[in-house]
Amino acid sequence: MQNDQHTPCENPLWPCAMTGAVACLSGFEDLAVVVHGSSGCYFYPASLVGVPIHGTFLVENEIIFGTESRLAEVIRELEDRYPRIAVVNTCVPAIMGEDIGALASDGQVLIVDSPGFLGDFEAGYCRALAVIAPEVDPDAAGVNIDGICRTDPFCRGNAIEARRLLNLAGAPVAATFCLDRYDAVHRAAPFTVGTNPDLASGVGMACGSLLGLDAIGETFQALAAEVDGVDARPIAEEIAWTDARITRACEKYLRRFDPPRVAIAAWGSYAAFAADLLDRYLGADIACIAARNDSGAGSGALVQTTDLSVVRDRIRNTEPDLILGSSYERAIDPRAAFVGLTSPLRGRVLLSSRTLVGIEGALWLMDEVLNACINRNRRPESESVDLS
Structure with missing residues (x-):
C-alpha cells in the first residue's frame, strides 16, 4: 500500500x-x-x-x-x-x-x-x-448508533436506516454519534452498532457494523446474544430477500453486458464495502481503490492517498468503466459511468435521504451501479470523450 x-x-x-x-x-x-x-x-x-x-x-x-x-x-x-x-x-x-x-x-x-x-x-x-466526553449509563436501554457524520452525503439516510433495522429487531435506539442532542450522548447505552467503522466513537461495547449484508447479519446475531429482547430473525429474512433480489438483477445485467472495470475513491470502509458488493454480485474487476484515510492492509489495487495527482494517474492508467467517488474523480474520466460515494458531489441536487448502510444501502448502491453502467453501455460512440 x-x-x-x-x-x-x-x-x-x-x-x-x-x-x-x-x-x-x-x-x-x-x-x-x-x-x-x-x-x-x-x-x-x-x-x-x-x-x-x-x-x-x-x-x-x-x-x-x-x-x-x-x-x-x-x-x-x-x-x-x-x-x-x-x-x-x-x-x-x-x-x-x-x-x-x-x-x-x-x-x-x-x-x-x-x-x-x-x-x-x-x-x-x-x-x-x-x-x-460521552458517558455510558449501564442501565440505559437500547443500542447506540455510531459513525454518523454531517459531511457524509449519507448522513441522514444512514441514521434512518440504522434506526429502522434496530426497531425491526426490537431494539430501541439510545444515543446517535453524532446526530443527537448533547445530553443524549452522556447517557449512552452499553452497546453500539456502527455505520462507518472509520468514525468509531469507542463508546459502549461495539457489536459490529451495518455496512454490508454479511456484517448486518453478524451484528444482529451479536446484539441478540447481548441485549434482551433483540430478535435477529426479521433481519435475517430481509438479508435473504435482498440477496436474492440483487442476484436476479445482476444476472440479468450480465446476460447483456460484461462485468465492469471499477475504480473506487472514498473512506476506506465505504470503499471496501462497495468493492465487496460489486465483486460478489457482478464479478467486477476492482482495478483501483483510493482510500481517503488509513484503512489498514489491502490488496495491490489499494492506495491510501489524498493526493489528486495520484488518484488521477491511477484512474487514467486503469481506464475504468465505472467510477465510484466524488466530483473530483468524475471529472478525471467523464467517459466512465459514475456513482457518488463521497463528498464533494458538486452540480447535483441531493434532497432525498440516501443511505449506504443496511438493507436499503445495499439496494441503493446496486441500483445506482446497474443504472449507471446500463446508461454507459447504451451511450453512442459519438458521445465518447477524448482524454488525450
Missing part, C-alpha cells in the same frame, strides 16, 4: 482536522459551533455540514493585536440562544498560542483545539468527541 506525505491542509480531496471537529460538533442540534479563524476556515466546513455554524472571521489587526476579544464578542451573541457553545480553534490562533481556556470557565463554552495541521479529518472528529 502506498501513502502520500502531503500535509492534510494542502490536500484537495480530504478535509483536515479542523473540518473533522466541526463535522462532529455540528451533529448536536442544541450546540452552537464557532469556527475561530479566518473566513476561509469558516466557509469550507460550512459548505459541507449542511446546518448553520458560526465564525469569528478574523482579520489582520485581530491577528496582530490578539483574537480573544473578538471570540468573546461572538460568544456573547450566542450565549442566550444556545445552552452550550463549542469553539473550534484553527491554525492561526493556535500558532499564536493565545490562551482562550478562560472563556470556558462557566461550563457553557467548550474549547476544541483542532487546527488543521494536527492531522486528518478523522483525528479532528475524534478530538471533538473527546471534548464532548
Whole structure:
C-alpha cells in the first residue's frame, strides 16, 4: 500500500482536522459551533455540514493585536440562544498560542483545539468527541448508533436506516454519534452498532457494523446474544430477500453486458464495502481503490492517498468503466459511468435521504451501479470523450 506525505491542509480531496471537529460538533442540534479563524476556515466546513455554524472571521489587526476579544464578542451573541457553545480553534490562533481556556470557565463554552495541521479529518472528529466526553449509563436501554457524520452525503439516510433495522429487531435506539442532542450522548447505552467503522466513537461495547449484508447479519446475531429482547430473525429474512433480489438483477445485467472495470475513491470502509458488493454480485474487476484515510492492509489495487495527482494517474492508467467517488474523480474520466460515494458531489441536487448502510444501502448502491453502467453501455460512440 502506498501513502502520500502531503500535509492534510494542502490536500484537495480530504478535509483536515479542523473540518473533522466541526463535522462532529455540528451533529448536536442544541450546540452552537464557532469556527475561530479566518473566513476561509469558516466557509469550507460550512459548505459541507449542511446546518448553520458560526465564525469569528478574523482579520489582520485581530491577528496582530490578539483574537480573544473578538471570540468573546461572538460568544456573547450566542450565549442566550444556545445552552452550550463549542469553539473550534484553527491554525492561526493556535500558532499564536493565545490562551482562550478562560472563556470556558462557566461550563457553557467548550474549547476544541483542532487546527488543521494536527492531522486528518478523522483525528479532528475524534478530538471533538473527546471534548464532548460521552458517558455510558449501564442501565440505559437500547443500542447506540455510531459513525454518523454531517459531511457524509449519507448522513441522514444512514441514521434512518440504522434506526429502522434496530426497531425491526426490537431494539430501541439510545444515543446517535453524532446526530443527537448533547445530553443524549452522556447517557449512552452499553452497546453500539456502527455505520462507518472509520468514525468509531469507542463508546459502549461495539457489536459490529451495518455496512454490508454479511456484517448486518453478524451484528444482529451479536446484539441478540447481548441485549434482551433483540430478535435477529426479521433481519435475517430481509438479508435473504435482498440477496436474492440483487442476484436476479445482476444476472440479468450480465446476460447483456460484461462485468465492469471499477475504480473506487472514498473512506476506506465505504470503499471496501462497495468493492465487496460489486465483486460478489457482478464479478467486477476492482482495478483501483483510493482510500481517503488509513484503512489498514489491502490488496495491490489499494492506495491510501489524498493526493489528486495520484488518484488521477491511477484512474487514467486503469481506464475504468465505472467510477465510484466524488466530483473530483468524475471529472478525471467523464467517459466512465459514475456513482457518488463521497463528498464533494458538486452540480447535483441531493434532497432525498440516501443511505449506504443496511438493507436499503445495499439496494441503493446496486441500483445506482446497474443504472449507471446500463446508461454507459447504451451511450453512442459519438458521445465518447477524448482524454488525450
